[in-house]
Amino acid sequence: IGRQPSKQILKNARREMRFETAIFELIDNALDCWIQRGKKTKLKVEVSYDLGENFGSIEDNAGGMSFNDIWKPFSPGHSTNFGTKGQTIGSFGMGAKKAIFRLSDGCEIISSIDGKNAAYCRVPEGWLEIDDWDNLEGNECSAKDLSLTRGKTKISFLKLHDKPGLDDLASLREQIEKTNLKP
Secondary structure, eight states, rough: OOOOOOHHHHHHHHHHHOOOHHHHHHHHHHHHHHHTTTTOOOOEEEEETTTTEEEEEEESSSSSOTTTTTGGGGTTTOTTTTSSSSSOSSOOOTHHHHHHHHHBSSSSEESSSSSSSSEEEOHHHHHHHGGSOOOEEEEEEEETTTTTTEEEEEEEESSBBOOOOOOHHHHHHHHHHHHHHOO
16 A cells, blocks of 8 residues: 555645636536536536535536546546546646635535436545545435436535635626626
8 A cells, every 4th residue: 555645735735726716627527527428418517605504516417427436536646537538628637626625624526427326425524634535435325315317416515615705706607607608
């Protein structure tokens, strides 16, 4: 067994990203998945925030992640894009990690490729402060129990680090409108 890197790598990486950049990195990852899966549906990405509850989420219907891949957005050196053909839009290997930990202390991802089975992975609040990388909570479960449809992924930010202000959200909406993706 090799030596695991310090989680300081994720703490440092999150400082490099602005709120908008983090959201766009996750949108880019959805676009990458959608393109790799053959653009079989009209892509929909939904970003939502409940500032009162200090919670946010991003959902897409880009194709979903398997149980074997669902933990990769939390672990340096791993990517769901390994083995893909062609170029990727998102930052290869660290983009989702930086984005998730920039936005939140505590995160869960649920995803279904087929609309029947789902994969679930969660890092609890304070996870970056624990040296052990192996304490990810994960499971396979029924997509129907989670109200997930085919190809859907939902990333939930359980405790926002820096709550975005109304100006941040307005700016995000404006930037999304410029990309022709409807907010």
